[in-house]
Amino acid sequence: MSGKSIRTPIVCVLGHVDHGKTSLLDRIRGSSVVDAEEGVITQHIGATIVPLEAIEQMSGAGGKVKFDVPGLLFIDTPGHHAFTTLRSRGGALADMAILVVDINEGFQPQTIEALQILKNYRTPFVVAATKLDRIHGWRVHENMPFAATLAKQNDRVKMEVENRVYELVGALSERGFACERYDRIKDFARNVAIVPVSGITGEGVPDLLMVMIGLAQRYMTDNLALSVEGPGYGTVLEVKEERGLGTTLDVILVDGTVKVGDEIIVGGHDGVIETKVRSLLQPRPMHEILVEDRFERVKAVQAAAGIKVAAPRLEGAVAGSPLRVVRGDRDEVREQVMHEMQDIEVVLSEEGITIKADTIGALEALSKELEASEIPVMRADVGPVSRHDIIEVGAVKNPLHSVLLAFNAPLLPDALDTLMDHSMGHVQVFEGGVIYRIIEDYLEWQEQKKRAMEKKVFETLVMPAKITLLPDCVFRQSNPAVVGVRVLGGKLQSNVDLVHLDGRKVGRIKMMKSGQETVHEADAGAELAISIEGPTVGRQVNVGDELYVDIPERHVKILEKEMFSHINTSMQLILEEFTAMKRKANPFWGK
Numbered sequence: 001m002s003g004k005s006i007r008t009p010i011v012c013v014l015g016h017v018d019h020g021k022t023s024l025l026d027r028i029r030g031s032s033v034v035d036a037e038e039g040v041i042t043q044h045i046g047a048t049i050v051p052l053e054a055i056e057q058m059s060g061a062g063g064k065v066k067f068d069v070p071g072l073l074f075i076d077t078p079g080h081h082a083f084t085t086l087r088s089r090g091g092a093l094a095d096m097a098i099l100v101v102d103i104n105e106g107f108q109p110q111t112i113e114a115l116q117i118l119k120n121y122r123t124p125f126v127v128a129a130t131k132l133d134r135i136h137g138w139r140v141h142e143n144m145p146f147a148a149t150l151a152k153q154n155d156r157v158k159m160e161v162e163n164r165v166y167e168l169v170g171a172l173s174e175r176g177f178a179c180e181r182y183d184r185i186k187d188f189a190r191n192v193a194i195v196p197v198s199g200i201t202g203e204g205v206p207d208l209l210m211v212m213i214g215l216a217q218r219y220m221t222d223n224l225a226l227s228v229e230g231p232g233y234g235t236v237l238e239v240k241e242e243r244g245l246g247t248t249l250d251v252i253l254v255d256g257t258v259k260v261g262d263e264i265i266v267g268g269h270d271g272v273i274e275t276k277v278r279s280l281l282q283p284r285p286m287h288e289i290l291v292e293d294r295f296e297r298v299k300a301v302q303a304a305a306g307i308k309v310a311a312p313r314l315e316g317a318v319a320g321s322p323l324r325v326v327r328g329d330r331d332e333v334r335e336q337v338m339h340e341m342q343d344i345e346v347v348l349s350e351e352g353i354t355i356k357a358d359t360i361g362a363l364e365a366l367s368k369e370l371e372a373s374e375i376p377v378m379r380a381d382v383g384p385v386s387r388h389d390i391i392e393v394g395a396v397k398n399p400l401h402s403v404l405l406a407f408n409a410p411l412l413p414d415a416l417d418t419l420m421d422h423s424m425g426h427v428q429v430f431e432g433g434v435i436y437r438i439i440e441d442y443l444e445w446q447e448q449k450k451r452a453m454e455k456k457v458f459e460t461l462v463m464p465a466k467i468t469l470l471p472d473c474v475f476r477q478s479n480p481a482v483v484g485v486r487v488l489g490g491k492l493q494s495n496v497d498l499v500h501l502d503g504r505k506v507g508r509i510k511m512m513k514s515g516q517e518t519v520h521e522a523d524a525g526a527e528l529a530i531s532i533e534g535p536t537v538g539r540q541v542n543v544g545d546e547l548y549v550d551i552p553e554r555h556v557k558i559l560e561k562e563m564f565s566h567i568n569t570s571m572q573l574i575l576e577e578f579t580a581m582k583r584k585a586n587p588f589w590g591k
Contacts, residue, residue: 498547
């Protein structure tokens with residue numbers, strides 16, 4: 001293969017949250033991206049080029065082996081479980097992967113999730129067993145290869161490492177993967193390599209890099225050689241304003257070549273954008289494109305690479321969308337980009353909340369997480385929150401859906417002004433940079449809102465109740481009648497009408513007293529004095545009579561259809577008796 005022009009392999013880094021993915025990359029590139037991330041969880045796909053010379057220098061293998069692979073392009077994908085969709089994109093994008101597993105914690109839910117993605121996409125991978133330095137009694141030897149630092153540990157620590165590695169071997173074997181510690185493998189094509197490392201101390205990192213570059217060199221050079229000269233194809237990471245350049249795109253170039261002056265087509269908010277590359281900039285090697293502040297201007301870039309593209313009319317470009325260089329049939333390329341833009345995995349409902357995010361992948365991830373929580377989404381869009389968004393959310397009738405969730409999507413000034421308007425007081429906006437926190441905040445608010453709505457409904461509903469007039473407790477016969485009663489079931493309220501079992505009207509309760517205290521409601525079993533406007537005791541009502549509260553038909557509909565599970569058994573039984581009485585005359589009453 002020597003002498004052939006081949007592209008840099010793309011390496012996807014996957015793993016459970018807080019298992020040390022970004023710390024490992026930081027060690028390789030000598031940066032501290034992890035400190036800048038919200039919640040110390042990587043929230044965006046970043047791209048870092050690590051050239052072959054740097055890998056040879058770190059591993060001490062310079063000149064010993066001839067490599068054709070020019071280096072490795074690392075994509076640091078989000079680690080939290082909410083980002084399944086973005087990790088899936090990463091899995092599809094990558095030539096190979098590093099599955100990061102904390103050697104002390106072993107397999108976690110997201111580890112299994114990531115493994116499934118790699119299996120689905122048939123992506124070759126290596127396991128980085130991180131946090132080696134956290135093993136009790138470990139003696140640190142900065143940047144030393146694993147075998148050399150292991151040799152300097154005591155027997156107890158060596159045994160502990162052995163046990164932990166074999167726990168990982170077992171977990172992988174259960175899922176159908178043959179694997180072994182990398183220094184014991186003879187056939188890397190048949191076995192998954194496990195490399196114990198520490199992103200904090202650098203121990204084992206030289207071995208990990210050499211295993212990765214060795215795999216690429218031995219098994220992938222034919223595939224990597226195929227597409228370097230073709231038209232460039234990439235994915236937009238971020239749309240940014242740059243001083244002196246205007247709107248620019250941070251892009252991972254996956255395939256082919258892009259040159260200054262090339263015509264490109266990229267996905268936009270309002271269809272596709274066709275423009276010409278004015279400038280190409282590359283971050284310096286070993287620097288993350290998302291945090292790089294100094295770029296080098298270049299005339300052309302070959303895949304794979306993280307690049308910044310400056311061109312006219314990029315204002316409406318969408319992060320997460322495809323970018324394609326036009327060579328040949330422009331219409332065909334436009335169709336390809338449009339098709340990819342329409343293929344966004346967001347499930348929409350006729351009713352639901354509105355969501356906004358800064359990238360297509362983030363929108364998909366937010367949608368997927370909401371779907372798992374059974375929260376319906378009516379509108380989903382990429383970009384900042386505008387006045388129009390707030391007005392549309394404000395027009396939603398269901399108060400639980402007058403909600404907008406904004407993930408990394410800033411509120412524009414006109415949106416903030418609209419939110420301050422008195423007519424938009426019912427609109428709720430939840431924003432932030434960590435998906436699961438936004439969803440938790442929304443669910444907490446939703447629960448409080450439901451309780452408040454139910455309380456309000458209960459306060460206005462006439463509740464089921466059944467009473468009997470007690471003997472020797474007629475204090476006044478009429479105008480109004482004042483009698484002692486016992487509540488046989490349900491909840492008795494003041495200002496409600498009473499009827500006999502056969503539906504004959506009795507009168508209206510005006511006041512209720514328990515002892516000397518005026519009360520407004522009484523539960524089953526209570527005995528109290530009530531004043532009833534309308535009847536005369538001995539004529540329309542008698543001692544020993546059982547009376548029902550006359551519930552309006554529309555209240556019965558709400559109680560039966562919406563509130564039945566929220567009222568107690570006593571109320572449910574009285575409601576059933578009352579409706580049965582009403583439905584003798586009209587079978588459809590209250591239905």
